[in-house]
Amino acid sequence: MNLYGVRAIYKFEMARMRRTLMQSVASPVISTSLYFVVFGSAIGSRMGDIDNISYGAYIIPGLVMLSLLMQSISNASFGIYMPKFSGTIYEVLSAPVSYVEVVLGYVGAAATKSVILGVIILITARLFVDYDVLHPFWMFAFLVLTAITFSLFGFIIGIWADGFEKLQIVPLMIVTPLVFLGGTFYSIDMLPEVWQTISLFNPVVYLISGFRWAFYGVSDVHVGISVGMTLMFLTACMIAVWWIFKTGYRLRS
Amino acid sequence: METIAHKAKLSKSSPVVRKYRALIHHQQDMPVQPDISVKHLNKVYADGFRALKDINLDIEPGEIFALLGPNGAGKTTLISIICGIVNLTDGEVKAAGFDIIRDYRKARESIGLVPQELNTDSFETVWDAVSFSRGLFGKPPAPDHIEKVLKDLSLWDKRNNxxxxxxxxxxxxxxxxxxxxxxxxxxxxxxxxxxxxxxLRRDMWEMVRKLRENGVTIILTTHYIEEAEEMADRIGVIRHGEIILVEDKSRLMSKLGKKELRLHLQSPLEKMPGQLALEPIELSEDGYELIYTFDSQQEQAGVARLLRTLGDLGIEYRDIQTRESSLEEIFVGLVNE
Structure with a gap:
């Protein structure tokens, strides 16, 4: 195992985060805080509780998940896309690193950044909304698992993308709608039955449901199913990455 | 003349190569393992373009090998395959004795690549970028080594830029x-x-020589034939994805090189004398110069015969100049064949 190689990639990516603190940390924290202010403190105080949880507190897991997904995808896709774009990928391809080590470096750094960001957002949310964490271990486990899974997904997008536009398409056109329709702002039990069924095809429902269970002990679907669905998506991403490196898809001609 | 040499023979004659044979293999009777060994290498891109055709090439430890060829000949594809950037279609490639696919870690550890394009991480400092590369190739941090490399390349003052x-x-x-x-x-x-x-070009040539003195095998592609002429021990020429020649530089220049003899005449000639018609000789437009071109290996007989003929004809000359053809002229001749 080329641990020095993994460390080099990891450090390089984390250094990029430090260089771009405003973009990497401040910007998502501020935009998520605006949700807490508007939906938590302002409008939330005029809305009824859901499952005996105040509306402001209810939306916290979903909003954290929104940032976590977006940042995981963005960090990882940008991390691998930039060397492709600038041509510096030659160095990684010619180095004695296996694809597992490359993934550990890039995805590990992207997931670390996302987890740090998620924790900062949770701390910031506390300034605006009062909330509890019933199962701290599971809350953190969901945070880490989701960050890793979607960083892996972002890594795949970064390899697939052949332009900056494509980097944005999936997070903005697919992930954001799925998060908004995945129970961030409501319980899917509140939907008509047909929409409840349709919602179950949205993978983000399981992530938010499981994460919310870790906070308040309530969920739209059983927590075991949430964990299972997340692990299934993680496995699918791992298979895709394995195939990418096996075939050299968009990396080696 | 063997201009098509699919199977490149190893040069045993270079003193530097001999030195490294001795350094690397303590027992002289041990077989020398080439640092780069390419056998029956083919590369066909997804669009069907056949970039390399049955390439066979061995490069010995400690030599400077110049790979020459026109644009699109396959130089960069060949290098990229050896370095692991491009997948080979079939064939076998070894670096430092290790198969580049089966033992890719050991093969790649032994290789350093300076690509054609200036692909750099713009926002990194020089020190961080160079340290990153060392780590990526599986080596523990070595600030002393990085410092030496930066000083050797006159980058030390720029390390934090x-x-x-x-x-x-x-x-x-x-x-x-x-x-x-x-x-x-x-x-x-x-x-x-x-x-x-x-x-900077001169500095780099100096640096390359120093590296070779330290035992590094160097494979260089260049459009500046002067560069290959200045530095290389052996020359390989690639055209349309095929190695058409691999030869010691000095042997190549004596084998394929031409010499030119210019005779500045005392008085102009109106036309070429009939006795010289069979010789490879030209008369300049003003009639004051006879230009005789001949193979390096035939010089003795041809020049002597020409001078005798001129004496017999009573043609007097006031100056003689000779000029050897450059590697560039040899190269242009080869790729245009």
Whole structure:
């Protein structure tokens, strides 16, 4: 195992985060805080509780998940896309690193950044909304698992993308709608039955449901199913990455 | 004349190569393992373009090998396959004795690559970029080594500068520093002096010589034939994806080189005398110069015969100049065949 190689990639990516603190940390924290202010403190105080949880507190897991997904995808896709774009990928391809080590470096750094960001957002949310964490271990486990899974997904997008536009398409056109329709702002039990069924095809429902269970002990679907669905998506991403490196898809001609 | 040499023979004659044979193999009777061994290598891209056709090439430890060829001949594809950037279609490639697919870690550890393009991380400092490369190639941090590399390449003063603030020549040095950061045994220089000024080019040539003295095998592609002429021990010529010649530089120049003898006449000739008609000789437009072209190996007989004939004809000359054809002229002749 080329641990020095993994460390080099990891450090390089984390250094990029430090260089771009405003973009990497401040910007998502501020935009998520605006949700807490508007939906938590302002409008939330005029809305009824859901499952005996105040509306402001209810939306916290979903909003954290929104940032976590977006940042995981963005960090990882940008991390691998930039060397492709600038041509510096030659160095990684010619180095004695296996694809597992490359993934550990890039995805590990992207997931670390996302987890740090998620924790900062949770701390910031506390300034605006009062909330509890019933199962701290599971809350953190969901945070880490989701960050890793979607960083892996972002890594795949970064390899697939052949332009900056494509980097944005999936997070903005697919992930954001799925998060908004995945129970961030409501319980899917509140939907008509047909929409409840349709919602179950949205993978983000399981992530938010499981994460919310870790906070308040309530969920739209059983927590075991949430964990299972997340692990299934993680496995699918791992298979895709394995195939990418096996075939050299968009990396080696 | 064997201009098509699919199977490149190893040069045993170079003193440097002999020295490294002795250094690497303590017992002289041990077989020498080439640092780069390419056998029946083919590359067909997805669009069907056949970039390399049955390439066979061995490069010995400690030599400077110049790979020449026109644009699109396959030089960069060949280097990219050896370095692991491009997948081979079929064939076998070994670096430092290790198969580049089965033992890719050991093979790649031994290789440093300076690519043609100035691909650098603009926002990184010189020090961080070079340290990153060392780590990527599996070597523990070695500030002393990085310092030495940066000093050798006159980059020490710029170590804390972001790469984006450097000139093109300095960026080229950074690329070389990155390639040398993990102390490779084999160094690929793909058009290393493209777009750099004369001073830096000379510095790089000096650096390459020093590396060779330290036992590094160097494979260089270049458009500046002067560069190959100046530095290489052996020359390989690639055209349309095929190696058409591999030869010791000095042997190549004596084998394929031409000499030109210019005779400045006392008085002009109106036309070429009939007695010289069969010789490869031309008369200049003003009639004051006879230009005789001959193979390097035939010089003795041809020149003597020509001078005798001129004496017999009573043609007097006031000056004689000879000029050997450059590697560039040989190269142009080969690729245009």
């Amino acid at each position: 972001r790469i984006m603030s450097l000139s093109g020549g300095m960026k080229r040095r950074v690329m070389i520093a990155k390639a040398l950061s993990h102390e490779p045994r084999i160094l690929f220089l793909d058009e290393p002096t493209a777009g750099v000024d004369v001073e």
